[in-house]
Amino acid sequence: MTSKGKVCLAYSGGLDTSCILKWLLEQRYEVVCFLANVGQEEDWDQVRAKAASIGASKMVIKDLRREFVEELCFRAIQCNAQYEGRYLLGTSLARPVIARAQMQVATQEGCQYVSHGCTGKGNDQVRFELAFLTISPSIKIIAPWRMPEFFERFQGRNDLLDYAAATGIPVTSTKAKPYSMDDNLAHCSYESGQLEDPSQPPPNDMWTRTDDPMTAPDTPQDVTIQFEKGIPVKVKSEGREFTDSLELFIALNAIGKTHGIGRIDIVENRFVGIKSRGCYDSPAMTILRLAHLDIEGLVMDGRVRSLRDQFVTHSWSEILYNGMYFSPEREFIENSLVFSQKRVNGEVRLRCYRGNCYVLGRSSETEKLYSEEESSMDSLVDFSPVDTTGFININSIRLKKYGLQKLEEGNGIGQS
């Protein structure tokens, strides 16, 4: 019985991808398993052993934490990225580095196929597959949850458990979580299951990356974050100092966890047009985003900021959410983004306390767009108040005509 070819499967060790692994083998594919370390909690050896026991030819685990933080998370921070005014994109940020690494493994191992366990209604399938196809346009994709022969056979968790029992797949717990989770350094996401009722709060014990703000320490913790070109290069808090990207990110996650910073609970619009409810806790990203917004206030030109907010921030966030990180439009707008960050240098002091983060102050040794002298209402050094009269008068030329039109229309704007 000849093999149909070689598949590189994104394998997590869970029930779904274990069954998919088995099923692929049954379909006469040779399977190389791949698992990315993007900072999630995991017993790596156990996953490796399980893959082997089911029949994978190989299991490749790659530590992508540094590239995830440096390439994706920090770019999101430079961008103040946020989807629909709330979501910090934690899952969207991880997908590109994972997909890229999986394609590298697929190439190295000579696989003609890649496969994954994403469901057919979500964003992740789109993100992974667009990345796969962009990186390697001729790759073939096996998405079992969109193949009738698979999804009609396995119509629920019980079918998978039965299959596992029948084929000897080890199952650690037969009890499913009442929701699904996706964990990485940027956040943990929670969706589906009992969370599908958006009128009900999530269970208190759900959150993994943040402690409960209500039981968080009553003593605040101050943190100083230093930025160079919009990228955090140093974090100081309580006598400790971190300058390595990965270490400082992990340190901020720990601080944010302790103080319960970065929980959100939203209903969002998936790329495929379905609304879904998601909960996310993103401690480091929340703290960094606030600090970055703040330092930009001190050192970034106002017009650049306005254009960056309206075009780059909005578009970049949507592009990432929709799984188009590897796209010409993302590269296009990033050229301007990177320029906008050239002078984003300075440090921000923050206070973390019970679910919140407050700016205490900000300063920059190199940047001089802010000037106390100039800002001061009392000082007239280098400033002629008469100029403002001209400024107002010129700006009013156009507006006066609008006022006259309104009067003429009989509904002058003077009436309230």
Next chain:
Amino acid sequence: MTSKGKVCLAYSGGLDTSCILKWLLEQRYEVVCFLANVGQEEDWDQVRAKAASIGASKMVIKDLRREFVEELCFRAIQCNAQYEGRYLLGTSLARPVIARAQMQVATQEGCQYVSHGCTGKGNDQVRFELAFLTISPSIKIIAPWRMPEFFERFQGRNDLLDYAAATGIPVTSTKAKPYSMDDNLAHCSYESGQLEDPSQPPPNDMWTRTDDPMTAPDTPQDVTIQFEKGIPVKVKSEGREFTDSLELFIALNAIGKTHGIGRIDIVENRFVGIKSRGCYDSPAMTILRLAHLDIEGLVMDGRVRSLRDQFVTHSWSEILYNGMYFSPEREFIENSLVFSQKRVNGEVRLRCYRGNCYVLGRSSETEKLYSEEESSMDSLVDFSPVDTTGFININSIRLKKYGLQKLEEGNGIGQS
């Protein structure tokens, strides 16, 4: 000695505008004083008496609280308005209603002039004067702080105190606040003085509209806010219920105050091109904005939301900040804004606790864009997973070419 004409002066009762009132009288103007009640703390009778004692012909005080909340604050909420990603525009929102009322008084009293005590480097002069000139294009404006004969004579607080002493203006305190404040229902703002050093936190006792989150009650308070067409129509909390616009807004301010919600501290870009540091506490606006963002997630179409965010929210906020509320462009974009809110109906439950506000859940009796069935990853009712394959493949057509270009350029995106 004939009068030069009649001036309607925005009069607060403070040292600055008291001296301006006196000075205008000295210049042989007749002066009608005007003071708007936009919810600030004030001893109205005392202001009235002081104006009379200095020599005003008349003092008109108008209660603009309802129109301020209903016309401006609620529009800002429908818009999720925010300037530079942080500032909720409290001062900018009050200016249009104040300017409009002052122009009404000026017209009723037959004034040829309007005057105010705004400084020459700030946003407020621009906001007031653009509004004045738009409402009444032929009005003449006296802005003493931009007139050399005034600002050269009164170069500091001491000159004003001397003048007050010399001319018999009653002065309650000779000690200035170490910063300036502007209070209204939407917020209190704090700037200038010691706040001009952006590296230093504001004094703890500065905030007036919010209690300290660190000493806020340890018991959270839940609030339910109901929206119709994007406007809050009912607020419920701890057995009390408010349906009147002004009352519910005041109630939310009280709740937010108790729990320390809505403080920000930023460096912002003024319209005149100067950076300045401002602190703002906006309890009701902060709670309402979060609730509105949240209900929109449940009931607003995703593409409309994206376009509204990028164009309306961004532009409306900038237009308001820059003092162009009375402008054709604001009216232009509001037509789409109002349409976008037609189906923003539903309620949001929130938990207020120590400086923060958390969404507990949201629901809508009338809107059905969210569907648990549809959202569920497990259900395939009305959904064919095979469609997603087509969706991804069509979306990849363009992206594959980008991938091929990259390969051709020798830096395939597969390399990390």
Next chain:
Amino acid sequence: MTSKGKVCLAYSGGLDTSCILKWLLEQRYEVVCFLANVGQEEDWDQVRAKAASIGASKMVIKDLRREFVEELCFRAIQCNAQYEGRYLLGTSLARPVIARAQMQVATQEGCQYVSHGCTGKGNDQVRFELAFLTISPSIKIIAPWRMPEFFERFQGRNDLLDYAAATGIPVTSTKAKPYSMDDNLAHCSYESGQLEDPSQPPPNDMWTRTDDPMTAPDTPQDVTIQFEKGIPVKVKSEGREFTDSLELFIALNAIGKTHGIGRIDIVENRFVGIKSRGCYDSPAMTILRLAHLDIEGLVMDGRVRSLRDQFVTHSWSEILYNGMYFSPEREFIENSLVFSQKRVNGEVRLRCYRGNCYVLGRSSETEKLYSEEESSMDSLVDFSPVDTTGFININSIRLKKYGLQKLEEGNGIGQS
């Protein structure tokens, strides 16, 4: 043999839809044929007879010309709509009215299905089907050119000719056009076939809605177009006058045809991600768009225009091109568009000559944003030149800092 149900087929009388009609009947569907009159050249009786002869239960022909012009073409003119800076959207504009009428027929005739002869790679299938599904979310669509049982059977024109011969479908010409055409009042489009080589010009005899500019009359023709609220309400030329929407549109088409106005030849980006070459001649739309752009110069506020161009014009054009006319986002932005046109009143005189249209002058009896007095460089009535100094100085505050940064970076912008 029971029927599978009733289909409303978009039927043109051509080879493709005739074969589809026959094929649907063979598949045991009952078929009601529908043909929209959007101003194309057609022998309506012949189409009707042909449908009957092949076996359609009914043939419904609807004259949609007026709603096409008034609802779609005029809205596009108000918008200055243009896709990718060139294409006036003729086909995209017709699709919504056709789809809507076809769904009405489908409903009236009790059809469970709608069908069309669009190919599987084009824009039109998307436009029609999104409209069908939006108007009637439960409608079922039969798209033969995307069904393997159809497209594998009919792999080219010869297969269709064989089928026609075998099933007795009358065929007027066995010789195909070397490209495909779609004609309506807004334009005629030409694509496919020999046009697929974008380096070669289209054949001289291809264009149907415009005469050759090189052999157009050597005498120019002047036209006056009057707008109310951005809509053309009167067209005058050479002593004739048209005030009916449809008549004036047809008249402009005739004038534009004679003078060879409105040909374009482009490579465009289809919604499905494929580039394609299209040629279009749109005489009336080209003339009206120019006239409308011009009158807006005279009567529209500059900031509204800028926002409208960036937001409404760009988005509306893309929405229409992508087949999302029936969408909340189109309705959303049209609310602002309609507002922007409230004062677009006035008339434009144009000269048509050999492929071009020149503005001779414009005027408005009601609108007064333009003022000769004010515009004049020589007049200082109501204008204080000193104000401009203030305007420039205030605008320079921010820019001077940029200049200083550049000097500091060692590449002062003074160096060329």
Next chain:
Amino acid sequence: MTSKGKVCLAYSGGLDTSCILKWLLEQRYEVVCFLANVGQEEDWDQVRAKAASIGASKMVIKDLRREFVEELCFRAIQCNAQYEGRYLLGTSLARPVIARAQMQVATQEGCQYVSHGCTGKGNDQVRFELAFLTISPSIKIIAPWRMPEFFERFQGRNDLLDYAAATGIPVTSTKAKPYSMDDNLAHCSYESGQLEDPSQPPPNDMWTRTDDPMTAPDTPQDVTIQFEKGIPVKVKSEGREFTDSLELFIALNAIGKTHGIGRIDIVENRFVGIKSRGCYDSPAMTILRLAHLDIEGLVMDGRVRSLRDQFVTHSWSEILYNGMYFSPEREFIENSLVFSQKRVNGEVRLRCYRGNCYVLGRSSETEKLYSEEESSMDSLVDFSPVDTTGFININSIRLKKYGLQKLEEGNGIGQS
């Protein structure tokens, strides 16, 4: 009598700047005259002699044609720049290079002041002065037409003629042009005077850079333009070939002139809020813009194009028009612009004929985004039509809900 300092005056040799030169000398300034050669018609020696005869210390003439074309005009072409949908920005493009060169001269000559003869209501004063102040924040500007002591003394042309006669300034013609002109390689502009009546066409003999389309040759002329990275690098026509930037630009101007290409007549919105009527003829820019738009159709990704159009093209044009070429926001967006042009390589063949320019075809040896195979409606190589079904269905998920809302509201979109 000591000098007040040294002024670098933008001197054209005309009546206005000759009087300003004399007046500055009378005010006891030392004056260095500066004239930029940006391709206008000029008797350079005569200007030089006149400056000397009036009393200038020095007259510096700089040939800026190459930097004007390469830095500004070609960037505008890469951008498809256009203000308010019509104007190709000829004057705006020249100002930055002129201002930069004038500041260089001012620096080299040790001038504390710069001066110019721009009027107080126009765009040019803003463009020049913002550039001066950005390049050299401490420069002092003398703008006589905004100084009461000047503009009150010289209230019209006759006052200037009297002054010239009285002070011995040679005047070539006492008869003024009935409009003012500004000529450079990019265009000639015509405004003011008799053009201030926007309802009347300009005089036939006004245009200098284009011959009358009605008397243009009856024989068309074909031109081939080759682009590299969005920049024209080769122009071929009638056996001649140009590869030097300046030469090819001049050649296109000559071709466009002969065939009457590039005239526009508009009412535009000046930065200062005044509407004004302007006529412009821009032969080379018009031809290049069309060719560039066309080649982008063939080789640029559709999403990049859409974002570039909405963000870069719109903003860049407005920034340039408003005189903010030297600004962080222009530099910001140009980073993305330059990226977008990396693959804009290919050639376009055009036919010039009587006021118009038609694309005959386009091709690229290196770029492959367009594929005849893929574009072809008949070919199914590498394309599965079934995918489009999925694409449409997924896109319809959101739209169906809109349709249902409309039905529920009682005004289903099925009704026309």
